[in-house]
Amino acid sequence: MEEISEKQLSILKVAERLFADQGFHGTSVRDIAQEADVNIAMISYYFGSKDKLLESIVKYRMKASQKFIQDLLVDDTMKPLDKIYAMIDRFINKMMGEQNFQCIMSREQLNSEKSPVRDLIWELKREMLGLMQPIVTDAQEAGIFHKDIDVVMLMTSLFGTIHQIIPAQKLLRNDPEFSDLDEATFKENLKQRLSIHLKKLFKAILTHEF
Amino acid sequence: MEEISEKQLSILKVAERLFADQGFHGTSVRDIAQEADVNIAMISYYFGSKDKLLESIVKYRMKASQKFIQDLLVDDTMKPLDKIYAMIDRFINKMMGEQNFQCIMSREQLNSEKSPVRDLIWELKREMLGLMQPIVTDAQEAGIFHKDIDVVMLMTSLFGTIHQIIPAQKLLRNDPEFSDLDEATFKENLKQRLSIHLKKLFKAILTHEF
């Protein structure tokens, strides 16, 4: 991976925001150049093409995501459920902290044509699943978790719920219930609510009888 | 609402599929015209513009969705949890039966710019919530459901899980576990799995103590 200068990074950030707001095809390189305050030609000069620019964004965020995943399970002294609670919280923080990127992921995973970006997304999801599965299996064998658990569906609900909350934010923001809160506390509020909800959800499915 | 001829409908269907697969901006009117086997000018002639075409798709599906919602709660003899179970199953069937449209919804709700389409989507979600809320509240007062329930989050998980499963299908399809199944039974299999998972999830959160 090549070095990324400060100027390249600012282009990446602007492009990420615009791709998230208007979609890849809905954003022109001229839009990006203008908002990033650089000449149009610089985008091809630095990244090769508009497609490569998107790839660069994904690779940039993905590199951090994979490090995130690796660091997710260092503490082996925790009880299985606490491990998962910790994962959920760190997950919420991660995804809510890079909402623009998550928007791009949401959009890109819908594309039918096979793209390098889509493949990277699913590689990441598989890694997450590979991390969660052994925790569940171990706890099942220890008799702590319920026998009959669909881990794939559980992870789908985790991803899906957070991915749904991101666009819903703009709408909830208009509710009188939150209108007097400032942006930061509103966001923190929502993260708290997400955390409580998802932990309940996981605990119920993992440990309760039905 | 105007009448829709068979030719117009075939354009709508083709456009729906292409918008779902490649996104709105990723699909050209020439693509649509070619696949629908009509002249390019017919799209403007019938629908006015590309934007209006998308609106027509959304309005067409939305009309059915609102009728769907109205018919959702006729049987008042059921117990609250059974009502919700019935809702979940009908929901899964509805959404998995119009996956292309759901893809469009997923994409469109991410747009930052205020669009008539995005507003329609949220109107629909609010209606769903308005339908679920009284069932929960009534059952809470009757002591059947737990006191502390975040209905918004619960609905978010419902929508989110299904919306996540739709793009995941293409990936799961490649798993050796399902490779020998034909398309229809695979889909039915997945719907079954979704149903079991979501019912567990709802039952746990609605009725269990924590």
Added chain:
DNA sequence: AGCAAAGTTAAACAAACGTTTAATTTAAAC
């Protein structure tokens, strides 16, 4: 048959697109 409206077509439209060019400026190295 004759006429008006609706349907259909190929061609053309200007605008916007992503990308490239060639010239110029800046920076670094010797």
Added chain:
DNA sequence: GTTTAAATTAAACGTTTGTTTAACTTTGCT
């Protein structure tokens, strides 16, 4: 100070975009 490479620019490139035009065909009605 000269040289060499990198950075930056305005302009132009050829496509593709959504939409419109104007001519033509079909349809339905009296």
